[in-house]
Amino acid sequence: MKIKPGYVLREVAGSIVVVPIGEATLNLNGMITLNETSKMLWKLLEAGADEDSLTAAVLNEYDIDESTARADVKAFIKKLEDRKIIG
Amino acid sequence: MILNIAGLNVKITPRYEVLASRISNEYIAPDSAKPDFSINIIPGYLEQKQKENPHLTLAECEYIWSGEAVFASMLDFGGFMLHSSAVALDGQAYLFSARSGTGKSTHTHLWLDCFGAERAKIINDDKPLLRLIDGKFYAFGSPWSGKTDENLNIKVPVKAIAFLERSQTNSIERIPSLAALPLVLNQTVRPLGEERMSCLLSLLDRLLSDIPVYRLKCDMSHEAVETSYNMMSERNESR
Known part of the structure; x- marks a missing residue:
């Protein structure tokens, strides 16, 4: 899985936001905000990653059990899929 | 030329x-x-x-x-266009942004009615430019002002921005910076290319930390002007 081209991640107004440019604008009305965890996942997905490697990255960063980490990763991936941001 | x-x-x-x-x-x-x-x-x-x-x-x-x-x-x-009607009052710029047909121009012209031509003038009725110069945001007119030629080649420090919605009653509230970002992005020309977008976002980060942004719900009465002016000019700040 990989983030499609056409998104800019940046800190604005003290928050991490993703703003679409060009054609990507059609799939995302305005922008989305990310927290620190989803920012990490986004960065990994920019380079290309699968569910297992993302779960491993979350486990490495936070003191939570694997099923919680995997559920979080799945929820984030679903959100991106629904908005057609990853493919 | x-x-x-x-x-x-x-x-x-x-x-x-x-x-x-x-x-x-x-x-x-x-x-x-x-x-x-x-x-x-x-x-x-x-x-x-x-x-x-x-x-x-x-x-x-x-x-x-x-x-x-x-x-x-x-x-x-350090500049960008905000789709809005910009009025200068007592040397400070107030910008009213909204989709076309909402009544931003109607609202700024009510300001002219209320305050008179001595104190108030339209900087640009539809597409003012904003520029960050020496750490301060200024609004400018330009020959590009939509359907009318209401624009002036003047430089006025920006006091406040409001996103306008039509309503039966008049009210105004501050919009937190983060919530204001998509509103601004929807009323400017989104640059193509990641580097340009990044550049615009830096500028907007600065804008949203320096300039208060409001949501104005208003009708077409002079009371609407009282509502927007009192809050945006911070005249009642210390009441």
């Missing part, structure tokens, strides 16, 4: 009368002025735009897209 737009010298060569006729003398700089940037519309571009927008003439396309080219270049000089 060389134009003075938002404090910058812009080289532009109008092909058609529509653009030329909308440039009032106050924008014309001497031919000897050194341009900060040039607008070159590549051959075929206007023809393409006209094909996409058959209700417009080629001359109207030149007017609209030369403006867009100027707005896009402003980013190199």
Whole structure:
């Protein structure tokens, strides 16, 4: 899985936001905000990653059990899929 | 010809009368002025735009897209366009933004009614430019002002921005910076390319930390002006 081209991640107004440019604008009305965890996942997905490697990255960063980490990763991936941001 | 737009010298060569006729003398700089940037519309571009927008003439396309080219270049000089009606009152700029047809121009003209021509004037009725200069945001007029020619070549420090919605009653509230970001993005020309978008976002980060943004719900009465002015001018700050 990989983030499609056409998104800019940046800190604005003290928050991490993703703003679409060009054609990507059609799939995302305005922008989305990310927290620190989803920012990490986004960065990994920019380079290309699968569910297992993302779960491993979350486990490495936070003191939570694997099923919680995997559920979080799945929820984030679903959100991106629904908005057609990853493919 | 060389134009003075938002404090910058812009080289532009109008092909058609529509653009030329909308440039009032106050924008014309001497031919000897050194341009900060040039607008070159590549051959075929206007023809393409006209094909996409058959209700417009080629001359109207030149007017609209030369403006867009100027707005896009402003980013190199800390500037961008906010689709809004900008009014100067007592030397400070108040910008009212909304989708076309909401009544932003109606609202700023109510300001002119209430405060009179001595104190209030329209900087640009539809597409003012904002520029960050020496750490401060200023609003400027330009020859690109939508349907009317209400624009002035003046530089006015920005006091506040409001996003306007029509309502039966008048109210105004502050919008947190993060929530204001998509509103601003939807009322400007989104740059193409990651680097340009990144550049705009830095500028907006600064704008949203310096300039208060409000949501104004209003009708078309003088009470609407009282509502927006009292809050945005911070006249009642210490009540």
